[in-house]
Amino acid sequence: MEDxxxxxxxxxxxxxxxxxxxxxxxxxxxxxxxxxxxxxxxWHLTRGAATGPAAVDLxxxxxxxxxxxxxxxRATLTxxxxxxxxxxxxxxxxxxxxxxxxQTGTRNGxxxxxxxxxxxxxxxxxxxxxxxxxxxxGLPRGSVALVxxxxxxxxxxxxxxxxxxxPSRLILTGAAVQITASAATGLILxxxxxxxxxxxxxxxxxxxxxxxxxxLQALPIVLFLVAAATAVGPRLDLxxxxxxxxxxxxxxxxxxxLATVAVGVxxxxxxxxxxxxxxxxxxxxxxxxxxxxVTRHRWLLPAAAVWGAVIVVLADGISQSVxxxxxxxxxxxxxxxxxLGAPVLLVLARRAGAGGLDSGSVGTGGSRRPPRLLPLTAxxxxxLLVGAAFVGVLVVVTLQSLGTGDTSLGWGQVVDAxxxxxxxIAHDIVVADRLPRALVSILAGASFAVAGAVLxxxxxxxxxxxxxLGISGxxxxxxxxxxxxxxxxxxxxxxLAAFAGGTLALVVVxxxxxxxxxxxxxxxxxxxxxxxxxxxxxxxxxxxxGPQLTxxxxxxxxxxYGRTMTDVAALAPWTLTLIPLLWIAGRRLDLLALGDxxxxxxxxxxxxxxxxxxxxAVLLTSASIATVxxxxxxxxxxxxxxxxxxxxxxxxxxxxxxxxGAAMVVVADLIGRTVIAPRxxxxxxxxxxxxxxxxxxxxxRSGRRAPA
Numbered sequence: 001m002e003d004x005x006x007x008x009x010x011x012x013x014x015x016x017x018x019x020x021x022x023x024x025x026x027x028x029x030x031x032x033x034x035x036x037x038x039x040x041x042x043w044h045l046t047r048g049a050a051t052g053p054a055a056v057d058l059x060x061x062x063x064x065x066x067x068x069x070x071x072x073x074r075a076t077l078t079x080x081x082x083x084x085x086x087x088x089x090x091x092x093x094x095x096x097x098x099x100x101x102x103q104t105g106t107r108n109g110x111x112x113x114x115x116x117x118x119x120x121x122x123x124x125x126x127x128x129x130x131x132x133x134x135x136x137x138g139l140p141r142g143s144v145a146l147v148x149x150x151x152x153x154x155x156x157x158x159x160x161x162x163x164x165x166x167p168s169r170l171i172l173t174g175a176a177v178q179i180t181a182s183a184a185t186g187l188i189l190x191x192x193x194x195x196x197x198x199x200x201x202x203x204x205x206x207x208x209x210x211x212x213x214x215x216l217q218a219l220p221i222v223l224f225l226v227a228a229a230t231a232v233g234p235r236l237d238l239x240x241x242x243x244x245x246x247x248x249x250x251x252x253x254x255x256x257x258l259a260t261v262a263v264g265v266x267x268x269x270x271x272x273x274x275x276x277x278x279x280x281x282x283x284x285x286x287x288x289x290x291x292x293x294v295t296r297h298r299w300l301l302p303a304a305a306v307w308g309a310v311i312v313v314l315a316d317g318i319s320q321s322v323x324x325x326x327x328x329x330x331x332x333x334x335x336x337x338x339x340l341g342a343p344v345l346l347v348l349a350r351r352a353g354a355g356g357l358d359s360g361s362v363g364t365g366g367s368r369r370p371p372r373l374l375p376l377t378a379x380x381x382x383x384l385l386v387g388a389a390f391v392g393v394l395v396v397v398t399l400q401s402l403g404t405g406d407t408s409l410g411w412g413q414v415v416d417a418x419x420x421x422x423x424x425i426a427h428d429i430v431v432a433d434r435l436p437r438a439l440v441s442i443l444a445g446a447s448f449a450v451a452g453a454v455l456x457x458x459x460x461x462x463x464x465x466x467x468x469l470g471i472s473g474x475x476x477x478x479x480x481x482x483x484x485x486x487x488x489x490x491x492x493x494x495x496l497a498a499f500a501g502g503t504l505a506l507v508v509v510x511x512x513x514x515x516x517x518x519x520x521x522x523x524x525x526x527x528x529x530x531x532x533x534x535x536x537x538x539x540x541x542x543x544x545x546g547p548q549l550t551x552x553x554x555x556x557x558x559x560x561y562g563r564t565m566t567d568v569a570a571l572a573p574w575t576l577t578l579i580p581l582l583w584i585a586g587r588r589l590d591l592l593a594l595g596d597x598x599x600x601x602x603x604x605x606x607x608x609x610x611x612x613x614x615x616x617a618v619l620l621t622s623a624s625i626a627t628v629x630x631x632x633x634x635x636x637x638x639x640x641x642x643x644x645x646x647x648x649x650x651x652x653x654x655x656x657x658x659x660x661g662a663a664m665v666v667v668a669d670l671i672g673r674t675v676i677a678p679r680x681x682x683x684x685x686x687x688x689x690x691x692x693x694x695x696x697x698x699x700x701r702s703g704r705r706a707p708a
Contacts (some may be wrong), residue, residue: 096308121152473534
């Protein structure tokens with residue numbers, strides 16, 4: 001495998017012999033991919049449900065092409081099969097090239113079409129238009145998706161640029177916008193269950209086409225952008241050297257990065273307009289091309305395009321061959337691409353070196369200390385004052401939550417009820433109804449946030465959180481499967497299922513990622529693959545759940561509805577035991593966040609320490625998911641909110657992250673049960689909708705004060 005280190009950027013450094021070998025390797029990879037793609041395209045033309053005179057299979061395909069078949073067969077080929085195959089080729093190539101450009105522009109190996117919120121923005125736009133009953137006669141769904149995706153990306157660019165468009169800020173802003181748009185879509189679907197099934201299906205990605213018009217319109221755009229990006233391949237290689245080296249060579253790294261990502265955004269938007277969100281292709285295809293030895297962009301982009309098309313066409317052919325149960329007749333192609341691509345990424349990550357896939361060329365960008373917003377925290381004891389302020393906010397919002405509802409109570413009445421004195425009715429309202437929800441919110445929010453802080457340190461990546469490592473997916477899928485299969489299952493069985501699923505996911509991640517040790521980059525890539533498998537299975541359970549659709553959707557976004565003191569008793573031991581233990585391990589987390597050399601020099605046993613910390617994170621996450629569902633937002637944003645005032649000192653960060661996460665979920669629960677009462681909005685959706693804008697504001701302000 002050719003070295004992917006930035007020490008030898010494509011076409012600019014290295015011996016002529018190495019450049020010739022690189023070109024030959026690229027030509028072989030692209031050539032083999034074209035042959036494989038041609039065979040798959042022919043096979044794909046024969047997939048479908050048409051029977052009788054309208055059937056098109058391998059036996060009569062040539063007759064149909066030569067116009068010697070029945071009119072019905074010709075209509076099948078031209079009206080359905082060719083448009084679908086063309087869409088598969090374009091979608092696969094677009095997403096793969098976009099993924100490669102995102103990974104280069106952000107210097108993050110986990111970047112793909114979801115990085116800048118394009119997919120989530122597109123799905124939100126279509127969901128909103130469908131729910132509002134807008135007349136889309138002259139404006140196809142694909143056009144609405146295109147507009148939504150571009151608007152989401154424009155928002156990311158505007159915020160990231162205003163705060164200093166470094167790679168880390170770009171991906172963090174994109175992740176935040178993605179979360180917000182996904183939460184808004186989830187809320188729309190829950191409020192309009194009739195439209196939910198169809199939108200959930202389209203939201204997984206489907207190549208079903210009414211005619212060839214959209215494909216022919218997209219074809220010149222995709223060809224032009226891929227050709228233009230390939231033509232400037234050597235300049236893209238330079239971006240992997242780092243900003244300082246690019247400036248030394250007379251380049252403008254900021255402009256080049258934005259232009260690179262902008263091209264990826266347009267390609268993604270075109271793909272979403274054709275087939276809906278289908279994000280995983282953009283992650284797998286570029287890594288596959290790099291693993292095959294193609295690292296220079298002149299050949300990397302064509303190779304990624306060809307093999308991305310292979311993945312999508314193969315996945316759609318398989319999808320059409322599978323008859324699913326429930327509300328759909330075939331599997332969404334996006335689910336199949338994840339189920340096919342995730343094992344490929346597992347193999348690639350397993351075979352990568354100690355630095356992970358794309359070692360050196362695509363960094364994590366997660367090890368730099370972020371600036372602090374409050375100068376008070378820089379003084380001795382200052383962080384204690386900030387911590388006291390955080391705790392004060394938590395106490396205030398908790399008292400407000402206990403006093404707000406169908407019957408409003410003052411803070412004095414709430415305090416009396418908690419003390420067991422005063423009005424017996426107020427006591428019943430506070431202690432029996434509202435207190436369990438508030439306590440569950442505090443415990444779950446703290447657990448998710450601390451688990452996210454641990455995973456960001458262990459993985460040395462600002463995007464690391466329980467969802468990225470597959471822990472949330474494993475716990476949620478196990479619980480959701482049990483819930484759908486046995487709707488009357490006792491509540492005590494859900495934690496057992498969540499623990500089993502989360503633990504199994506972690507075991508798979510560790511076993512696959514282990515190769516003489518646990519390299520953080522490889523660990524994250526394996527985690528992304530396992531997470532994709534878990535998400536695919538979860539989405540499949542949702543779209544085939546039938547009558548349990550609403551319950552399944554609520555579980556996947558997280559809710560504190562109907563929680564009792566039994567839930568508090570089940571969750572409290574895990575939270576109150578593991579968070580203090582992780583605080584004690586704060587110094588080790590500090591060392592792990594700096595890299596491998598520092599902890600080794602101080603005698604820290606890296607792999608046992610990482611496994612122990614990961615185990616603690618999975619226990620916190622699984623216990624919380626078993627109680628409130630898969631509330632994924634808190635684990636990403638909670639630690640970053642705390643880090644803006646505490647820096648990366650984990651003895652300070654962990655308590656503040658716990659309080660931040662707890663306060664966010666308490667506020668989300670309060671708003672969710674009051675804003676459209678008597679109906680309730682799941683707390684996970686409210687937390688994402690309200691917390692992400694705050695996170696973006698803090699990110700913007702920190703960039704203005706001290707750009708990273």
